[in-house]
Amino acid sequence: MSATSPLIDELVQELGKLPGIGRKTASRLAYHVLDAPEEDVEKLAQALLAAKHGIHLCSVCCNFTENEICDICANPKRDRTTVCVVESPRDLAAMERMHEYKGLYQVLHGVISPMQGLGPENLKLREFLQRLQEHPEIQEVILATNPSVEGEATALYLARLIRPSGIKCTRIAHGLPMGSDIEYADEVTLAKALSGRQAI
């Protein structure tokens, strides 16, 4: 006979499926839920369902949106000649927080990762290539996949796909992050910073 009720066990199990939430944290969250005001818990459950049911992919850039087309693609003030390719909507949100980039986006929803059995067919690539064909105003594609092995491979793959169309293809710069220390920089970053040096 367990000290906790099956309903609590079930809740702990479901919470424990979230990323970064282990069994102990899940248990702490479950007991918090039981102590919390009923309306707070209902609001959380509703927010979960509303987001899951109401959010889908923008038909242009594959970003998360609750409309047919996301706010960025629908914004007439954005520069339609430039498309920034990112791995995920979270990366897109990070780019937007910078308030520097005024162009459009394309979200791949993944990277090419043979180790995880993810090939180009698992990305939103078909949508992107079709978009490039249908929108001749696009002059530059900025490849902003992560500076990881998979991100680099995906960027190279995309660059090779796009090059024949004559569209300019650029990759975000790799180098020392601002405020960091050359002394503590890893060799690969330092090598990238050196090879990517620019005239000042």
Place this chain on the structure above:
Amino acid sequence: MSATSPLIDELVQELGKLPGIGRKTASRLAYHVLDAPEEDVEKLAQALLAAKHGIHLCSVCCNFTENEICDICANPKRDRTTVCVVESPRDLAAMERMHEYKGLYQVLHGVISPMQGLGPENLKLREFLQRLQEHPEIQEVILATNPSVEGEATALYLARLIRPSGIKCTRIAHGLPMGSDIEYADEVTLAKALSGRQAI
């Protein structure tokens, strides 16, 4: 214009209200929810609501239960002469994991904490004192509140309340945790270990 949809913002805000979940973690969880299978999210939302609506306090010991009386109080094999007083259902679950204690429990749902404006009236004390009166078979009350300032104060307060009834009142032992090092023990714990020494 935000890069994220209001539904995502709402979900991030609700998740961020959970204890130990900051804005960044809430955002990570929200994007996980959007990527997760729909049925998983529905199961989580249902588990939240089912636990919140289905769980209430045991009419005997104030533990969380989905029945009128919790499994422990309803179990005829438990020793009805001993009641262990704990602060929360989580402490009760910790005691049960030990598989050593065979008596019953009383959950206070809090401690006396003047700093937080919590007095005896905020605890499930009235229920407990009534229970002691109605159940003359209770011979011992084990005070297992936490070894914190508030827990100690609550234990002392309870001991003073219970003593006139003639029921034996004990406090769980304080001392060095098993596997620890005297060298690194704090002074208060070491003093408690010394004053609580027992003949071997």
